[in-house]
Amino acid sequence: MSDGNEQKDTPSGRKPLTLTRTASAGTVRQSFSHGRTKQVAVEVREKRSINRPGAGGAAAPAAPGPGVPPVRAARSAAPAAPEAPAPRATPPGGITDDETRRREEAVRRAMAEREAREQRQRAEDEQRRALEEAQRKKAAEDAALAAESDARRRAEAEAEEEAAAAEAARQAASEPPKLGSPVPRPNAPQQQQQQPPQRETALLDELGGRIKSARKPLPAAPVKPAKKGQPQRREGKLTLDMVERISEGDDDRVRSLAAYRRAQQKEKERRAKLMGGGGEREQIKREVIIPETITVQELSNRMAVRVADIIKFMMRQGQMMKQSDELDADTAELIATDFGHTVKRVAESDVEEGLAGDIDDTDDNLQPRPPVVTIMGHVDHGKTSLLDALRQTDVVSGEAGGITQHIGAYQVRLDSGQRVTFLDTPGHAAFSAMRARGAQVTDIVVLVVAGDDGVMPQTVEAIQHAKASGVPMIVAINKMDKPDANPDRVLSELTQHDVIVEQFGGDVQVVKVSALKKTGLEELIEQILLQAEVLNLRANPDRAAEATVIESKLDKGRGTVATVLVQKGTLKRGDIVVVGAQTGRIRAISNERGQQLQSAGPSEPVEIMGLEGVPEPGDNLNVVENENRAREVANYRARTKQRQRSGGGKSATTSLESMMAKFKDSTAKELPVLIKADVQGSAEAIVGSLEKLAHEEVRARVVLSGVGGINESDVQLAKGSGAPIIGFNVRASKEARDLAEREGVEIRYYNIIYDLIDDIKGVMSGMLTPINRETFLGNAQVLEVFNISKVGKVAGCRVTDGVVRKGAKVRILRDDVVIQEMGVLTTLKRFKDEVDQVVNGQECGMSFGQFQDIKQGDVIECFNVEVVQRSL
Structure with missing residues (x-):
């Protein structure tokens, strides 16, 4: 079919003339206010070119259709004639180059707008899909909530059904059945519904069971009635018959399940308590070794009971304790006896028993040794x-x-x-x-x-x-x-x-x-x-070594170095030793020549390394079998020394109270010092010498006494206590020196002990309060008292003894009793002249400023006060 304007081609092959114009479609975007835009379809009409009869005999190509580029339309035209092309000429009414460019530009705009429309469409599709996904999730959550609500309702309905069935079964069991009556049966389960489809099951698995199916699940199996004689929880509503049975005392069948479980738990706890907390296993009775003091944790370990049980026992006794608290021997014995154990009391010093070894030195194993x-x-x-x-x-x-x-x-x-x-x-x-x-x-x-x-x-x-x-x-x-x-x-x-x-x-x-x-x-x-x-x-070299510490020091490169004298046995490398309150393993042994040794026999002085701390000179060295034994002995010795320092074994409270009372009554000044020496013996000697310098008015207080170089922590401690640092044969590190300069801490170095003692003695002497020594000058007796205007009372005196000097101190005596200390005599006149002094037998006048209570017969004593500096 064709519209009315379409006509057939002429026999010559050319298009017939038409009255309609060719047109091409396009779009234009219009812009409005507030950023709004709108696309509008437009139509571009073109003029049709008419070929003249003698222009070449060929028909003009048809105009391209809508959406076809002009270039493509030109290429799809009829094939060119074999003869040579005619000269290029634009007939009147033909398409020019400008029009061709406009057409191509319009096509490009159209393609760009189509691409933009497609992108907007894709964005809208994605937004729509996201909205649908959110709605789907919300619907799934609503379905899960609805399923949970349905499940709760079904569970409540099933519980009511079970209660009714149990009540019917109980009534049927309480009444004897009649002859010919049918046997009551529990309610038949409802017909099971079909299982959910695989898709719903997969969805449940994917959501981890959070979204339940909307299908109604299968009802639970009916609860079977309890056997005769067993307690049964009360189910269903409370009826008048139940109330009557409860009032008559027949309430064994109406007790709740929770009450029954509580009764079972109480019975289980009672049996466990009777059996000692071990269930069916009986408690093991032990022999508990209790020293003079023991912690709650250690006591629980020795008794093999929980710490909480011991704490509960002490709470019943009215004491709140924790596992790190110490118990005395009597309290620990009371606890162990209450738990059914036997007690063996031992002294704390028993830890040192057998420390010297079990080998008895006899004549067979003794060998000669060098003299010391x-x-x-x-x-x-x-x-x-x-x-x-x-x-x-x-x-x-x-x-x-x-x-x-x-x-x-x-x-x-x-x-x-x-x-x-x-x-x-x-x-x-x-x-x-x-x-x-x-x-x-x-x-x-x-x-x-x-x-x-x-x-x-x-x-x-x-x-x-x-x-x-x-x-x-x-x-x-x-x-x-x-x-x-x-x-x-x-x-x-x-x-x-x-x-x-x-x-x-x-x-x-x-x-x-x-x-x-x-x-x-x-x-x-x-x-x-x-x-x-x-x-x-003689000595036995084939036993565990025993030695005495002669000297000890802290070496920066080697650590703790102790000079020991072996007295018994042989000291070897690798031995575990306890030295006083210090422990360690022997890492190296060397003699006085610096030679490394593998062992040291009796009467041989050596230097050892490997101790954890610096021992005190005079401490005994013992070789023990393991580190636990060494640490146990060292801890006991450390506690013993601490008690000795705190007051000779007295309680800390008493010692602290007496110390505070002593400090309160004492008015002595203190000179704090911090001492660092090369060896422990030198530090001990310095401390002892400073203690001997103590005076009733001033004494030296040793903030810290140690061995080794001066470090930053020493400077910080000295700054906090306001003490100078005394270094004896040691030096401070660069960091310590810089810190001391910044903080204003004085560091003094000494290598001769009496120089150190002399300096400290001089400082302490300067802290002593000087003595005011009075020197009598003379006495003057008041002969007459004159009242002078603008001056006050003036005493006319005669010097009866010594000399009265201006600028000296005076006091007034009345009947040989001091009534006033006048201070310095500022006004002294003889006749009308100011004089510096008046000798014995001469008369003079004196004025005492504000003091006006001067009477005839008073004695004026004149004296000088000399300040005398004391020394230790």
């Missing part, structure tokens, strides 16, 4: 120089100030193969404790006395230490090379202190030596070996 010789005497009497000569080394040059300030332990190997162990003790007064320790661990004491000085205070102290230890003594008179040496005077002075030498009929040997000239050394060694042979020194 301690060199003692007054300071600068040549002790170290004498030992120097024996060891052929130069030790004295390494001591600060030429004095020994800590114990040195050395072993001398003789040409004969024998060995002698020497302990060099300091002779300064501050190292009394070191000398006492040296005398306790020694076998022989060599008392060095200078031939020119004779017996000195520390010589007498060394004699007392030697007598207290009960060891033999050998007197070595040193410095015999000096011309003023007088050995006879030395021997006579020793006799005054009960030291009787052999030539005076005693048992003390005397050897004259010279450490400088190395004379008399062989005789001294012979006397030492002879005395050792008399003593018959």
Whole structure:
């Protein structure tokens, strides 16, 4: 079909002329206010070109249809004639190039607008799908809620049905059935519905069971009636018959299920309590070892009961406790007895039993050991120089100030193969404790006395230490090379202190030596070996080692280093030891020459490393079997020391109260100091010396006493306590020095102990309150009192004794009683002239300012006050 305007082609192949114009469709976007736009379809009409009859004989191509580009339409035209094309010319009324460009631009715009429409359509589709998905989820949640509500309603309905069925069964059981009557049966279950389809099941699995099916689930199976004689919960409504049975006491069948379960639980708890909490298993009776103090946790472990049970028991007794609290022995025994256990009381000190080992030293396992010789005497009497000569080394040059300030332990190997162990003790007064320790661990004491000085205070102290230890003594008179040496005077002075030498009929040997000239050394060694042979020194090397700490220090690179003297057994590398309140494992053993050893036998001084802390000099070293035993002994010793520091075993409350009362009554000033030393013995000596400087008005308070270098924590502690830091043979690290400069903390370094003590003594002396000393000048008697206007009362006096001086202090005496301290005398006149002083027998006038109560016969005493600085 064709419209009326369509006509057939002419025989010549050209299109016939038509009256209609060709048109192409397009769209245009219109813009309005507020950002609104609108697309409008438009139609572009084109002029039809009419070929002239003589223009080429070919029919003009038809105009392209709507939506067809002009270029494509031109290419789809009739095939070109074989003859050469005619010259390009635009006939009148034809399509020009501008029109072709406009058509192409319109087509491109149309394609862009179509692409935009498709994108908007896709966005709308996605938004619609998201909205549908949200609606679907909401519908699923509503369905799940509805299903849960239906399930609750069905459960309530089923419960009511079960109650009714149980009530009917109970009534049927209580009434005997009649002959010929049918047997009652429970309600038949409802007809099961079909299972949900697979799609719904998959959806339930996907949602994890949160969305239930809308289908009605199968009803639960009917509850069977309880057997006769068993309690049954009351079901259904409460009727008059039930009320009558309850009032008559027949309520065993109407008790609730919760009440029945509670009764079962109570019965189970009662049986568990009777059986000791073990169910059917009986409680095991134990023998509980209880020391003097024990924690709640440890007591529960030994009794094998819960901590909560012990705490409940103590709560019934009216005490609130926790598992870390300590119990005394009586309370712990009461608890253990209440739980059915037997108690064995032990003392806390029993932990040290068997620490020395179970091996008894007999003659079969004892072997000879080298003697231990301690060199003692007054300071600068040549002790170290004498030992120097024996060891052929130069030790004295390494001591600060030429004095020994800590114990040195050395072993001398003789040409004969024998060995002698020497302990060099300091002779300064501050190292009394070191000398006492040296005398306790020694076998022989060599008392060095200078031939020119004779017996000195520390010589007498060394004699007392030697007598207290009960060891033999050998007197070595040193410095015999000096011309003023007088050995006879030395021997006579020793006799005054009960030291009787052999030539005076005693048992003390005397050897004259010279450490400088190395004379008399062989005789001294012979006397030492002879005395050792008399003593018959022997020890058992095949047992656990026992040793005594001679000195200890904290080395920056090696850690804790302790000098010990082995007394029994053999100390080996890897041994687990307990030293005082410290524990550790021996990592290294070295002698005085720095040689590494694998073991050390009796009477051998060595340095050990591996202790966790710095022990105190004089502590005993014991080898134990394991770390638990070592830690147990160390903890006991630490508690013992703590109690001794807090008041000799008294309770902390009493000690604290007495301490606060003492501080309240005391008006003494305190000088806080922080002490760091190279070895523990030096720190101990410094602390002891500062304690001896204590005065009733001023004393030194040691904030911290330790070994090792000065670090940042020491500076912080000194800043908080306002104390200077005293470093003895130690230095501060760079960080500590910088921090001390920023915080204003003073650090003082010393290497000679008496310099340190002198400085501290001077500071403490400056803290003493000075004494005001009065010096009497003279007396003046008041002869007459004059009233002068604008001045007040003026006393006319005569000097009766001494001199009255202007600027001196005065006081007024009346009947030999002081009635007024006037302060300084500012006005002193003789006749009308101001004078500085008035001598005895002369008259003068005095004015005392505001004080007007002056009477005839009063005595004016004139004196000076002199401030005298005290010292310790």
